Amino acid sequence: xxxxxxxxxxxPTGDLALKSIDLxxxxxxxxxxxxxxxxxxxTLIRCVNRLVEPTSGQVYLNETELSSLSQGQLRKAxxxxxxxxxxxxxxxxxxxxxxxxxxxxxxVSFWRSWFRKYPQxxxxxxxxxxxxxxxxHMVDKRADELSxxxxxxxxxxxxLIQNPDLLLVDEPTASLDPKTSRQIMRLIVELCGERGxxxxxxxxxxMLAQMFAQxxxxxxxxxxxxxxxxxxxxxxxxxxxxxEEDWEATIGKVEEEDQDAGDDVDEHDEDHHGPELDRDRMAxxx
Numbered sequence: 448x449x450x451x452x453x454x455x456x457x458x459p460t461g462d463l464a465l466k467s468i469d470l471x472x473x474x475x476x477x478x479x480x481x482x483x484x485x486x487x488x489x490t491l492i493r494c495v496n497r498l499v500e501p502t503s504g505q506v507y508l509n510e511t512e513l514s515s516l517s518q519g520q521l522r523k524a525x526x527x528x529x530x531x532x533x534x535x536x537x538x539x540x541x542x543x544x545x546x547x548x549x550x551x552x553x554x555v556s557f558w559r560s561w562f563r564k565y566p567q568x569x570x571x572x573x574x575x576x577x578x579x580x581x582x583x584h585m586v587d588k589r590a591d592e593l594s595x596x597x598x599x600x601x602x603x604x605x606x607l608i609q610n611p612d613l614l615l616v617d618e619p620t621a622s623l624d625p626k627t628s629r630q631i632m633r634l635i636v637e638l639c640g641e642r643g644x645x646x647x648x649x650x651x652x653x654m655l656a657q658m659f660a661q662x663x664x665x666x667x668x669x670x671x672x673x674x675x676x677x678x679x680x681x682x683x684x685x686x687x688x689x690x691e692e693d694w695e696a697t698i699g700k701v702e703e704e705d706q707d708a709g710d711d712v713d714e715h716d717e718d719h720h721g722p723e724l725d726r727d728r729m730a731x732x733x
Contacts, residue, residue, distance in 0.1 A: 448473050449495065449613055449645050454504035456490050456669075464490040466669045467504065472645045474612075477636050479660035479677075480649045483689050486666040488649040492615045495647070496528045497521055508613060526553045529606030531635075533618035535598040539591040543582060543601050546590055547573045550605040569608070576604040580634060596627040600634070607638065614639060614646035620655060628652065632659040653685065 454468040464487045472478050480488045493499035495506055497513060506513040513524055529550070537546045551569045577583045580600040590598065599619060606614060616635060620628035632648075636659050639646045650656050656663055657677040665673035665680075665688040673684050686692070 448507075448509060449647070450505075450507040451491075451495070452505040452507070454491070454494060454506065455502050456487075456494055456499060457502045464669050465494065465501075468669075468671060470664065470671070470674075472613075472647060474645050475640065475643045476662060477639050477646045477648060477660050478662045478664055479656035480647055480664050480666065481651070481653060481656050481688065482666035484651075485668075487669040488666055489617060490669075491666070492617055492647060492649050495613075495615060496525055496530065522553065526609055527612045529609050529611035529614045531599070531602050531606050531614065531616040531619055533621050535590075535595075535602050537590040537598055537601060537605075540589060542587050542589055543577065543593070544570075544573055544586040546601050547577065547604045547608055550608040553609070572608055573604065576607055579638075580604060595623050596631060599623065599631050603631075603634065603638065607642070611644065614644050616646060616648040616650075618649055618651065620650065620652060628655060629658070635659075653680070 449470075449472040451468050451470040454465055454470075455463075456465040457463050468491065480491065482488055490499055494501045495513070497506075497516075501514055504514065508524065508527060511524060513521070516524055538549070541549075545563060548563070548565050548569060551565060554569075574583060574586070577586060580603060582597060582600055582604075585593070585597065590601065593601065614635070619635065620631055623631060632655050635646065635648065638644070648656075648660065657680060660677060663673065663675060663677055663680060664671055665684070667688055672687050673680070
């Protein structure tokens, strides 16, 4: 479980990005973090794994207080927090398999990481994850040959191969078309359910948040102004988060999108039906 207690972030400019945030995310729950630009969503996620240092307050992952760890201790603790990025953060010249295995860099020795020599157990897990997301036929492709949806699936596998207790997901669908966005969100929710993972998903798309998240937290100017179920996002609540807008139309569209989403098949990508994978090709990584 993730717990935030009085989490506050004030930047050197004096801007207060987060104002004493109290929040708990239990294991297995996918929580969507919504709000306008500048509300503090990305800052909150980055304060959890201390890519941004909080000004005050505590962050607990299970029994560990992350906010008080030394840099060495923090490096170990970050193994338990998988991060999925908006812009994928893949190494373009490396293969799909090598990008996934980079999620194990925190577990292997310096020389193994330098020569990209990974234990066979890690390679087996990478194969299993890529098969789960429909990319087992693309292990040798370079990352720069992939579509946006395929890149995001590689990023998901890279996060999960860490065997994390928590997923931090920053705008996973911002660069994707609507159908692929639904597929990626569905995949994240399914994988969290299968693994009992807590997840915080920073997302601008209110409809996707309502369709897939179990819980919605709305931020406005660094404060929580809504914390509840997706169907509690009434027009009044959305106005309190974002300001005046025709929210009734948005709510109606969510219902239509829910119906359309039921018609989607998890086809992943049109080239999924590739040749049978020859695992001997990966022998050089062991």
